[in-house]
Amino acid sequence: MTGGEGVEVLVLHGSPGSGKTTLSRSVSEILRRADVAHAVIDLDDLDRVYPHRGRAFVRDNLRGVWPNYTAKRPLKVIIPSLIANEQERDDLRAAVPAARFLVCELTAPEAVLRHRVTEREAAGGEYWQTRLLNFVDMYNRRTDLTQIRDFLVATNARSTEEAAKEIIDRAGWTLDSHSSSSQL
Template sequence: MTNVDVLVLHGPPGSGKTTLSRSVAELLRVAETANAVIDLDDLSMVYPFPERSFARDNLRAIWPNYAAIPELKLVIPSVIVDEDELVQLRESVPGARFAVCELTAPEAVLKARVTAREPNEYWQRKLRDFVDLFLGRDDLAKIRDFQVSTHDRSAEEAAREVIGKAGWQRYVQQS
């Protein structure tokens, strides 16, 4: 298990975690750089919803398969709920170099994005409330290594900034 970089794209609902993870992966693919995306939401798509640790436990179980890929760049879109969960997430990927990018956008933009994408008022309201909860946190600076705004720019532009701040720019072609 050597030379794996893990980048967590963290942020409130509507900040672009899933979109940016795909854009980062595509830029790395075009540059023929080994990469993967593991969405923790996908690792916990089980009904009824198990404990929050379920996704991390699944990540820990599959980690050796990813860690065996030389020079892998792994992107994990997820919301880190607190400092304890950050510690647990790091422990799920032993030996990896690890960084957290917090994605940002104005509150009104975040709420508009989740309202547009969710299928009904129940989920729209739930995620708008989650935006409020996330933005009201006082621990975000302790969790992130850097921030990138996803507002008023293309996904590729934001992905290039993420890649640059993560120190991965040598792995992608410049535009």
């Protein structure tokens, strides 16, 4: 196999507070219990540089480490990330050439998103709360979300485990041993 064949990429996309990081961990745990080879690549971790170098810097870092992931096949890759627009989705897809690339948009009512962000950022202070609440507002005004996503999963009024199982199911990921982590 060359390139990314045998690697499946699932981007968990959504507003701040939608559960991208939480659900990436939950999906990872379900895959681990099923002994399915997988990785979580948190783009925030590829962007911890001061001063901020811009979104292209993150994609460049991802492109740089991607060959290390494609060497481990078959592999399912989970990427929690807020995708700004269609061009950014296409750029992200180009940074991780794979046989399959899906975007799952995570949703919840705006009041739930605002509550989650406010609780999560309580220790971070008013600056981060206000900044993320503004992002929630901007996200909810977007009109391009149907062009970004392949499918949608609601994250409110249910457990994290239930939402993670739906994500796995909607992505078409099977939990059988052909993707065993023992191959890593």
